[in-house]
Every structure is written in C-alpha cells, then in structure tokens.
Amino acid sequence: MMHSEVKVNEIRAAVDAEMKQVVDDCIPGEYGGMRPLLAYHLGWEGEGAGVEAQGKRVRPTLVCLCAAAAGGNWKLALPAAAAVELIHNFSLVHDDIQDQSPLRRGRQTVWVKWGTPQAINAGDLLFTLAFSALGRLRAQFSSEMVLEAQQVLQTTCIYLTGGQYLDLAYESQRTLPAEAYWPMIGGKTAALLACCAELGALTALAGAEQRRKFHEFGQKLGMAFQVQDDWLGIWGDAARTGKSTASDLVSGKKTLPVVFALQKRAAFAERWLRGPLEPQEVAQMARLLEEEGARHFTEETADRLTQEAMHALEQTGGDVDGTRALLHLAETLLRREN
Amino acid sequence: MMHSEVKVNEIRAAVDAEMKQVVDDCIPGEYGGMRPLLAYHLGWEGEGAGVEAQGKRVRPTLVCLCAAAAGGNWKLALPAAAAVELIHNFSLVHDDIQDQSPLRRGRQTVWVKWGTPQAINAGDLLFTLAFSALGRLRAQFSSEMVLEAQQVLQTTCIYLTGGQYLDLAYESQRTLPAEAYWPMIGGKTAALLACCAELGALTALAGAEQRRKFHEFGQKLGMAFQVQDDWLGIWGDAARTGKSTASDLVSGKKTLPVVFALQKRAAFAERWLRGPLEPQEVAQMARLLEEEGARHFTEETADRLTQEAMHALEQTGGDVDGTRALLHLAETLLRREN
Numbered sequence: 001m002m003h004s005e006v007k008v009n010e011i012r013a014a015v016d017a018e019m020k021q022v023v024d025d026c027i028p029g030e031y032g033g034m035r036p037l038l039a040y041h042l043g044w045e046g047e048g049a050g051v052e053a054q055g056k057r058v059r060p061t062l063v064c065l066c067a068a069a070a071g072g073n074w075k076l077a078l079p080a081a082a083a084v085e086l087i088h089n090f091s092l093v094h095d096d097i098q099d100q101s102p103l104r105r106g107r108q109t110v111w112v113k114w115g116t117p118q119a120i121n122a123g124d125l126l127f128t129l130a131f132s133a134l135g136r137l138r139a140q141f142s143s144e145m146v147l148e149a150q151q152v153l154q155t156t157c158i159y160l161t162g163g164q165y166l167d168l169a170y171e172s173q174r175t176l177p178a179e180a181y182w183p184m185i186g187g188k189t190a191a192l193l194a195c196c197a198e199l200g201a202l203t204a205l206a207g208a209e210q211r212r213k214f215h216e217f218g219q220k221l222g223m224a225f226q227v228q229d230d231w232l233g234i235w236g237d238a239a240r241t242g243k244s245t246a247s248d249l250v251s252g253k254k255t256l257p258v259v260f261a262l263q264k265r266a267a268f269a270e271r272w273l274r275g276p277l278e279p280q281e282v283a284q285m286a287r288l289l290e291e292e293g294a295r296h297f298t299e300e301t302a303d304r305l306t307q308e309a310m311h312a313l314e315q316t317g318g319d320v321d322g323t324r325a326l327l328h329l330a331e332t333l334l335r336r337e338n
Numbered sequence: 339m340m341h342s343e344v345k346v347n348e349i350r351a352a353v354d355a356e357m358k359q360v361v362d363d364c365i366p367g368e369y370g371g372m373r374p375l376l377a378y379h380l381g382w383e384g385e386g387a388g389v390e391a392q393g394k395r396v397r398p399t400l401v402c403l404c405a406a407a408a409g410g411n412w413k414l415a416l417p418a419a420a421a422v423e424l425i426h427n428f429s430l431v432h433d434d435i436q437d438q439s440p441l442r443r444g445r446q447t448v449w450v451k452w453g454t455p456q457a458i459n460a461g462d463l464l465f466t467l468a469f470s471a472l473g474r475l476r477a478q479f480s481s482e483m484v485l486e487a488q489q490v491l492q493t494t495c496i497y498l499t500g501g502q503y504l505d506l507a508y509e510s511q512r513t514l515p516a517e518a519y520w521p522m523i524g525g526k527t528a529a530l531l532a533c534c535a536e537l538g539a540l541t542a543l544a545g546a547e548q549r550r551k552f553h554e555f556g557q558k559l560g561m562a563f564q565v566q567d568d569w570l571g572i573w574g575d576a577a578r579t580g581k582s583t584a585s586d587l588v589s590g591k592k593t594l595p596v597v598f599a600l601q602k603r604a605a606f607a608e609r610w611l612r613g614p615l616e617p618q619e620v621a622q623m624a625r626l627l628e629e630e631g632a633r634h635f636t637e638e639t640a641d642r643l644t645q646e647a648m649h650a651l652e653q654t655g656g657d658v659d660g661t662r663a664l665l666h667l668a669e670t671l672l673r674r675e676n
Contacts, residue, residue, distance in 0.1 A: 026493075030521035031500030033507060094462065098455035117436035117506045120458060121499050124432065127465060128495035135489055143481035150488060151473055155364075157466035161459050162369030168455045169371060183368040 007325065008061055011074060011081070015060040018082040020044070022133045027125075037122040038129075041093055041110050048107040055105060058333055060085040062196040062221075063203075065329055066214050069322025072204025079136035080149060080199040086130035087153065088192060091160055093123035098168060099251070127157075137203070149202055156195035163187020167254075174273050176254040178263055182223075184254070189229075190222030197221075201316075213316040220309035221330055227302040228334055230255035234286050235295065249282050256301060257294035264292050306334055345663065346399055349412060349419070353398040356420040358382070360471045365463075375460040376467075379431055379448050386445040393443060396671055398423040400534040400559075401541075403667055404552050407660025410542025417474035418487060418537040424468035425491065426530060429498055431461035436506060437589070465495075475541070487540055494533035501525020505592075512611050514592040516601055520561075522592070527567075528560030535559075539654075551654040558647035559668055565640040566672055568593035572624050573633065587620045594639060595632035602630050644672055 023038055040046035043053030060081030067077035095101070096109040097119050103109060111119035134153055137146045166184040170176045197218030201211045233248030233255055248255055261268040268288040271277075277285060289295060313326060361376055378384035381391030398419030405415035433439070434447040435457050441447060449457035472491055475484045504522040508514045535556030539549045571586030571593055586593055599606040606626040609615075615623060627633060651664060 026496055028496070028500060031496070031503055031525065034500065034503045090462075094458050098458060115506075116454075118503065120432050120436060120461075121502050121506065123458075124428075124461075124465065124502075125496065125499040127462065128492055128499065131469065131488070132492050132496070135485070135492065138485065143485050147473070147476065147481050147484055147488075150469070150485075154466055154470050154473065158364055158366070158369070158463065158470070161463040161466065162366060162372065164459050164462075165369055165372045165456070168453075168459065187369065 007068075007074075008065075008329070011061050011064045012057050014075065014078055015057055015064070015081045015085060016042075016044070016054070018078045018136075019085060019133070022082055022086070022129055022136070026129055026132045034122065034125055037110055037114055037118065038126060040113070041089060041122065041126075043105075046107075053105050053107055056333075057085060058329070059088050059192060059196045061329060062193060062218065062326075063200040065322065065326050066197045066200025066218075066318075067203045068200075069316065069318035069326055070201040070204035070206045070210060070214065071319060071322075072200070072206075076140050077200055077203040079133050079139075080203055081196075082136075083130045083134035083153060084192060084196050084199065086126050086133055087157065087160070090123045090126035090130065091164070091192075093119055093126060095164070097123075098164070141203070145202065145205070149199055152195055152198055152202065156191050159187040159191035161187075163189070163191065170254050171252060174252070174275070175262060176259055178259050181254065181256060181259045185223060185226040186219070189226040190219045193222030193225065194219035210316055213312050217309055217312040217316060217326075220305050220312055221333070224302050224305035224309055224334055227256050227298060227305060230257060231295070231298050231302065234289065249277055249285055250279055252276055257289050257298045260294040260297050261289050261292050264294075266292050268292055268294070302334070306330070345406075345412075346403075346667070349399050349402045350395050352413065352416055353395055353402070353419045353423060354380075354382070354392070356416045356474075357423060357471070360420055360424070360467055360474070364467055364470045372460065372463055375448055375452055375456065376464060378451070379427060379460065379464075381443075384445075391443050391445055394671075395423060396667070397426050397530060397534045399667060400531060400556065400664075401538040403660065403664050404535045404538025404556075404656075405541045406538075407654065407656035407664055408539040408542035408544045408548060408552065409657060409660075410538070410544075414478050415538055415541040417471050417477075418541055419534075420474075421468045421472035421491060422530060422534050422537065424464050424471055425495065425498070428461045428464035428468065429502070429530075431457055431464060433502070435461075436502070479541070483540065483543070487537055490533055490536055490540065494529050497525040497529035499525075501527070501529065508592050509590060512590070512613070513600060514597055516597050519592065519594060519597045523561060523564040524557070527564040528557045531560030531563065532557035548654055551650050555647055555650040555654060555664075558643050558650055559671070562640050562643035562647055563671055565594050565636060565643060568595060569633070569636050569640065572627065587615055587623055588617055590614055595627050595636045598632045598635050599627050599630050602632075604630050606630055606632070640672070644668070 019042065023035060027035055036045065043049055063081040063084055064074035064077050068074045092104065093110050096104055097111045097116055101109055102112050110122055131150065134149055135146065137149055163184050163186060166180060167188055170180065194215045197214040198211055201214035206214065233253065234257055258272065262272065268285060271285065309330060313323060357380065361373060365373055374383065381387055401419040401422055402412035402415050406412045430442065431448050434442055435449045435454055439447055440450050448460055469488065472487055473484065475487055501522050501524060504518060505526055508518065532553045535552040536549055539552035544552065571591065572595055596610065600610065606623060609623065647668065651661060
C-alpha cells in the first residue's frame with residue numbers, strides 16, 4: 001500500500017495547488033476581498049487552517065485515481081478534480097447555512113464568521129469557480145470532451161440540489177416514506193461521487209461502457225458512504241468524526257436507521273412521531289433503534305452497497321495497480337481511517 | 339416601431355418557452371417537487387402569476403436583439419437568452435434572501451413562501467439550469483463556440499458575485515469610497531448586460547472586435563440602467579416601480595447620489611454618518627441630496643453612460659433595423675416605460 005499512499009498525498013497537494021490557481025486566476029483584483037472567505041473555508045488560511053481543516057479531499061482523489069485506473073494520466077485530470085472539490089465545498093457552505101451549523105471540522109462555519117448573506121455569495125462563487133476549473137481541461141483535451149465533462153458536472157449539480165430539496169422538505173416532517181430515502185442520498189452524496197469516477201474515466205478517454213461502470217462504482221460507493229455516515233451520526237465516536245453523536249437524532253434527520261425503524265412502528269417510531277427529541281433521550285432512542293434491528297439493517301445495507309461498488313469496479317476493466325489504489329481509497333473511506 | 343414591438347413580444351414568448359423546456363427536461367421526476375418554486379419565482383404559476391410577475395425579460399431580449407443586429411438569427415440565440423434570464427433569476431432569489439426582502443414585483447419572495455433553506459437551494463438550481471440551457475447551443479453551433487459561450491457566462495458569474503460581495507460588504511458600513519461604486523455596480527448589473535450583448539453577438543458568429551463592441555454596449559447600458567435605478571430608488575414613483583421610495587435611503591444602500599453626497603461632507607453626509615435613517619427622515623434627506631447636487635450629478639452620469647452605450651452600439655456596425663430595435667429597447671429600459 002506504500003506506493004498508493006504516496007500517490008494519494010501527491011494528488012492531494014496537486015489538487016489544492018490547482019484550486020489555488022483557479023481562485024487566484026479567476027477572481028479579479030477589485031473583488032479580491034472574496035478570497036479570504038474561500039481560503040478560510042477550504043482550510044488554507046485563518047484560524048485552524050491546515051490539513052485537518054481541509055478534510056480528506058476524497059472526491060478529487062477519486063477523480064485522479066479513476067483517471068489512472070482507466071489508463072489515463074492523473075495529472076491531466078486535475079482540472080476535473082479541482083472542479084468536483086469546489087462543487088463539494090459550494091454545497092458545504094450552503095448546507096451549513098441551511099442547517100444552521102455553527103461548526104464544520106471543528107472550525108466556525110463561513111456564515112457564522114461572515115454572516116449569512118456573504119456566505120450565500122461565497123457558495124455561489126465556489127459554484128461558478130468549479131465550472132471555471134473544469135474549463136481548464138481545454139488546455140489538454142478536445143472541445144467535445146470538455147463540453148461532455150461540463151454536462152456531466154451540470155447534471156450532477158441538478159441531482160445535488162434535488163437531494164438537498166428532499167432532505168430539507170422532509171426535515172420539517174416527522175415521517176418519511178422509505179422509498180424517498182434513496183433519491184435523497186442519491187442526490188446529496190452519491191451523484192457527486194459518481195460524477196468523480198465518471199470524470200476521471202472521461203479524462204482517460206474511456207469508452208461509453210467503461211465510463212458507465214466507473215459511474216456506477218462511484219454511485220454505489222457514495223451510497224455506501226452515506227449509509228455509513230448515517231450510522232456514524234448515531235453510533236459514531238463524536239471525538240473522531242468531529243460532530244456530536246446526538247445531533248442526527250436531535251435534529252430529526254431522516255437517516256436510514258430512523259427510516260427503517262419508522263416502518264417497524266414499534267417503540268422508536270411511537271416516540272419519534274410525538275415530536276423532536278431532547279438531547280437526554282438520545283442514548284435511550286439509539287438503544288431502541290438497535291433493539292428494533294435498525295443498526296443491523298444499516299450495517300448490512302452498507303456492506304451490500306460496498307460489495308456492489310467493488311463489483312462495478314472489477315467490471316471497469318481498469319488496470320491492476322489503479323484498481324488496487326481505488327480499493328484502498330474505498331476501504332479507508334468506508335472505515336473512516338483517515 | 340411597430341415591427342420591433344412585435345418582435346420583442348415574440349422573443350419574450352420564445353424565451354419563456356425555452357426556459358420552460360429547460361426546467362421540464364432537466365429536473366428528474368424524483369425531484370419534481372422543486373419545479374413549483376422555480377415556476378412561482380419565474381412568474382409562471384402561483385398567486386399573482388403572469389406577465390407582470392415575470393418582469394420585463396430585458397436581458398434575454400437584449401441577447402436576441404444583439405444576435406439579430408450582429409447579423410444572426412435571434413431564434414438560434416434562444417438557449418443563450420434563456421441562460422442569462424435564469425442566471426438573473428438565480429441572483430434575484432439569493433438577493434432577496436440576502437436583503438431579507440419580503441416582496442418582489444408585488445409578490446411574496448421565495449424565501450418568505452418556502453423558507454430560506456429551500457430558497458437558497460432553488461437559487462442554486464436556477465444557477466445550474468442556466469448552464470444546462472446554454473449547453474443547448476450544441477444543437478446548432480460548434481463545440482468551440484459553445485465552450486466560448488460557457489466561458490463568457492462563467493466570467494460574468496464571477497463578476498456578479500464580486501459586485502454582490504462589495505454591495506454586502508459596504509452595507510454594514512456608513513461610508514463608501516466613490517471609486518468602489520463602479521466595481522460594485524459593474525459586477526451587480528453591468529456585467530450581465532455586457533454578457534447578454536456579447537452572447538448575442540457570439541451566436542451571430544461575430545468577430546472579436548464586433549463582440550468587444552457589443553460587450554461594451556451592454557456594459558455601458560447596464561451602468562446607465564443601474565444609475566437610473568439608484569435615482570428611482572430615491573426619487574422614483576413607488577407605485578410605478580413597485581418598491582417603496584423610502585427603502586434605498588432607509589436600508590442604507592450605497593447608491594450613486596449617496597456616494598456623491600458623502601464626498602461633499604455637507605448636511606446630508608453629516609446626518610447619514612450618524613447612523614440609519616428613520617422613515618420619517620427620508621423626504622428631508624432626499625431634499626438635501628438634491629440641494630447638494632446629487633440629483634443633478636446622477637442624472638448627468640446616467641445621460642453620459644447612455645451616450646457612451648449608444649456610441650459603442652454605432653461602432654458595432656450592426657444592421658440598421660437591428661440597431662434601431664436595440665435603441666428602442668435601451669430607451670424603454672432607461673425611461674422605464676414598460
């Protein structure tokens with residue numbers, strides 16, 4: 001694993017260098033005052049800046065590793081890698097406003113530091129810079145290919161807003177039909193990972209079928225990741241994930257364990273439907289979820305999705321080293337080891 | 339003028355049809371719940387829907403008229419026209435949240451009806467749909483040209499966020515250096531009109547110099563329009579514009595008359611710098627502005643910018659009929675006759 005570890009660190013540094021270049025090249029001098037908001041949010045500057053604040057850069061790494069696995073040169077995929085990370089961060093900045101989250105990775109969120117209006121605007125800027133970043137593929141690829149990449153990212157953004165729409169729409173309700181869960185996480189999480197894998201393959205000039213398999217790999221991986229995140233939001237170690245284990249149950253988030261337990265119509269559902277939980281009820285409600293099989297079901301679902309992701313990955317016909325690096329990324333992602 | 343009037347109405351209908359097609363084609367069924375927010379904001383559906391609620395559609399009309407003036411077919415410019423109108427509406431939805439405006443064109447704003455989180459998300463969707471709309475140029479134009487158009491729109495969006503950044507940044511201050519006024523309105527208003535004119539010319543396959551002149555025409559027109567809007571915000575007829583004449587002075591907006599009077603350091607500045615105005619002070623403060631020459635200066639500036647816009651328009655070398663239609667649009671825009 002030594003080899004791919006080195007490469008992942010190299011990719012990480014290259015992605016941040018690429019994003020910095022986009023930010024510096026694209027923001028005109030008279031609007032330079034916007035830069036600190038982005039640099040802070042991206043973990044480059046300000047209180048608590050550094051690798052910890054930057055997050056794992058999983059999405060751009062996925063782009064580059066898929067490019068390599070599909071037979072391409074990961075360095076040529078950097079504009080696409082920067083683009084997906086900028087889109088991811090646009091959605092985080094807006095999410096934090098929508099959820100009124102005061103902290104992200106242990107640091108104050110942009111809206112807390114600069115106010116909601118400037119935070120909305122900073123998110124909008126990240127969004128447009130993502131497309132500027134993607135446009136830099138023009139230096140190495142045909143116009144047709146770059147337009148194709150733009151379209152993949154645009155479609156993804158529609159899914160992102162769709163998933164967010166469902167999430168917000170159901171947040172004000174206490175019930176959620178089980179079948180609405182998948183479009184919600186499909187849009188919020190899986191669509192962007194599918195986009196990463198597909199864009200990586202695209203920069204390797206993969207054929208339609210190979211692109212489709214990479215897309216499927218990313219999508220299943222994303223679903224597995226989100227189900228795992230739902231699990232962590234209830235049973236995770238708060239210190240390691242940086243968020244309170246209480247928050248998902250208190251905020252009324254419709255996670256898979258909750259959706260599962262609501263269908264059971266047992267003790268958990270009975271209490272849940274009566275209204276918001278108090279923080280002191282959380283431990284007991286988490287125990288109820290476990291007793292009613294929600295924990296087991298969630299773990300089983302995460303495992304199944306992981307296997308489906310791995311199966312799609314095998315079918316991409318990617319090269320052995322590249323596939324191994326992707327497997328390693330998927331493992332660390334799902335086990336949250338980094 | 340009969341001929342161009344007819345064409346403007348035809349363009350208007352075609353632009354809305356194009357936008358509807360983008361909205362219907364691009365939003366997947368499982369996320370169809372987002373459609374009503376867009377259809378309401380765009381004035382197609384819901385309470386008070388109709389031509390009045392839709393606004394003047396000035397920007398897409400400008401795209402189409404510039405396409406025709408540059409020797410192109412305005413119908414081929416419709417994807418670009420829809421794109422700029424969607425971008426404009428994305429910025430309105432987010433602006434209304436940022437300014438906490440309860441009303442837009444006499445109707446409740448999206449954030450008032452659906453809450454801030456959903457309104458942020460609806461704005462994000464309009465943003466991404468604008469790029470989807472622009473991508474529809476692919477049906478008729480080369481990939482190179484479509485990428486060029488994407489880049490023009492992307493750059494414009496950076497200016498839009500830049501102008502908004504300055505506007506918000508200075509809103510919390512009582513003073514504003516006069517030289518910051520122009521990048522602010524350049525970004526908030528003129529950049530998008532410049533983009534409209536340039537995209538129109540681009541769809542007519544105009545050369546670099548002609549494109550530049552169309553860009554300049556749009557930009558000067560935009561500046562003239564904003565200066566005029568600043569004037570209306572203080573001296574306009576509230577009933578005709580649909581907003582309170584009091585609001586710009588009470589909200590502390592840094593309009594050109596205010597920026598001018600602050601430099602004078604006379605009675606207006608003295609009161610203004612002491613803190614927010616009460617509604618009952620507005621009439622007296624507007625009189626002070628006039629006595630200190632701010633009204634005259636604002637009118638003179640609007641006239642100068644209008645002339646510069648007309649000069650750039652002449653230099654585009656566009657066809658006579660097309661140029662006449664653009665002049666008519668510019669006149670109605672600046673006189674607010676429609």
